[in-house]
Amino acid sequence: MDNRINEIRKIIRALRVSMREAEAVMHEQINRDEDCTFVAEEVMKMRTVMSGLVQERMALGDTDPIVVASLFVPRRRSAPPRIGVEKRPLVPRREVART
Template identity: 45%
Template sequence: MDNRINEIRRKISALRDEMIVAEGVIRDQVNHDHDCTEAAHRLLAMRSEMTVLIGQWKAAGGSERLPDVREHLKRQPVARPKKD
């Protein structure tokens, strides 16, 4: 069971990284007055996926506190898209 919990946690961590990058892309598109509809839809899909993963993690017996985004960023900085 621990392996399943650890695998789900790895997926959650990777998804958080992707979400942070997607948020940066949206921010950049908005700042340049571009349409961010596609990126926003991808981010919403990622949030839905995160909800499912957290449910699976809890169902598998995960009980420790999951780190929030700030704590996650402190442990593992993510490359941000370059601004033009």
């Protein structure tokens, strides 16, 4: 039974990566105003397979999260705090007479 859980986890990892790649292709096609029907249908099929695998995995008693490193986008570092910088008050702009 433990071998089956490991197989399912490997398939889920691979399927997640494939889904991300297909979704990226689909978004590129959308941005170019191209037809993305085929890729969208493939993503839907992958989701169906994924759902079945997750249900089987849960039935076998595996509830540990599956981490895929390539799915995580590193966060940008936050800007350093601005010390000693004050906001200037907003004042209405003076109109310049045109001649």
